[in-house]
Amino acid sequence: MPRQSWGRWGGGLGYLLYTLFAAGLSLWLLFPEESLQRLLIRSLNGLIPGVQWRLESLSLHLPLTLRVENVAGYLESDVAKPALQVDWLEIRPDLGTSVKKRGPWLSYHLQIGPGTIAGSVGQQGQKKGYAFHGRVHSLHLRDFPLLAQRLERNVQGEISASYEGEMSLAGGAPCHWKAQTKIEHGRLALVRPVLHHTVFPFSRVTMLLHGAGPKMTVAEGKIVSPLGDGWFNGLLGLQTDPAMSELDLRGGLHPKPAFFQGVEKTVALQSVQVALQEKSLPFSLSGTLLHPGLHFEDFALQISALNKEMR
Structure with missing residues (x-):
């Protein structure tokens, strides 16, 4: 690169650093802590119906780092x-x-128990909107007791994910995004028992x-899962109240011996096991997260008969 170009870059970078330092010092001296706390709490209170928020502290640290602690x-x-509860949040x-x-781009970091959500958000070049990306690491569902309360049953698991998306400033334009998601070491309490199972444990869901x-x-x-390996695809419609989110999933499960453990070895069981040697156990899951309906498609009558035999 020519020396003149290096000079322009060096001068521009120096001016940028000087501007950031001056702006950071001014913000630190004139930082409106109480006003921002009230604004943040007002915004949070409008997110989830029936949930009121508090925060312990909000402060600005040099160089230009906004830190919020104990948001509950x-x-x-x-x-x-x-x-x-969010243990702390930093934006810089x-x-x-x-x-x-x-x-202009900002980085953010949230600490929730042992889990983290971290990434960046900023302007999309010449586009009228913003882009974002980030990662979720070791986020434990037990640290979200509101989810279990709204679903009226126990949910466990450890979430990791990578995500990215775009937000347009055009009126009414939706946010486009995608996330590669993994949930490990999970347990999901079933609304109704399947055979003798009241909980569906799984090692990993992706x-x-x-x-x-x-x-x-x-x-x-x-x-x-210890009960069987499988696949699924479908649709999910999120709602402000997570329990009212709607799902429509289709999939198949290859049952392991543990799935039929405790079921009496009858002709009905043997016919199901023979049929499942050639194909997976089809299932559909539809309705809301609060009241999902589980249907075993072609095997619905056989699974229902086995359930009745166990009563």
Whole structure:
């Protein structure tokens, strides 16, 4: 690169650093902590119906790092124990990405128990909108007691994911995004027992989620479970109340011996096992997350008969 170009880059970078330092010092001296706390709490209170939020502290640290600590959401029925909690959140300028993308970018980091959500968000070049990307690491569902309360049953698992998307500033335009998601070491309490199982344990569930706004396509779904390995695809429509989110999934399960453990060895069981040697056990899952309906398609009558035999 010619020496003059290097000089322009060096001078521009120096001016950028000086501007950031001056802006950071001014913000630190004039930082409106109480006003921002009220604004943040007002915004959070509008996110989830019935949840009221509190935060312990909000502060600005040099160089230009906004830090929020102990953000907790409480239900009106229990104002002593938080239903949702973020240990801390930090937002700061992402200088490397800002230079690379030639526009303002911010990095963010949330700590929730042992889990983290971290990434960047910023301007999409010449487009009128913003892009974002990030990763979720070791986010434990037990750290979201509101989910179990709304679903009225126990949910466990450890979530990891990588995600990216775009948000347009055009009026009414939805947010487009996708996320490669993995849930490990999970247990899902069933609304109704299947054979003698009241809980579906799994070692790993993976899926690709993509869509626009709250409407998602679920693709490449795979299940690894002590009860059987399988696959699934379908649709998921998110709602502000997670329990009211709607799903429409289709899949198949290759049952392992543990799936039929405890079932009396009758002719009915033997006919099901023989049929499943050549194909997977088809299933569909539809309805809301609060009241999902599980149907075993072609094997519905046989599974129902086995359920009755166990009563």
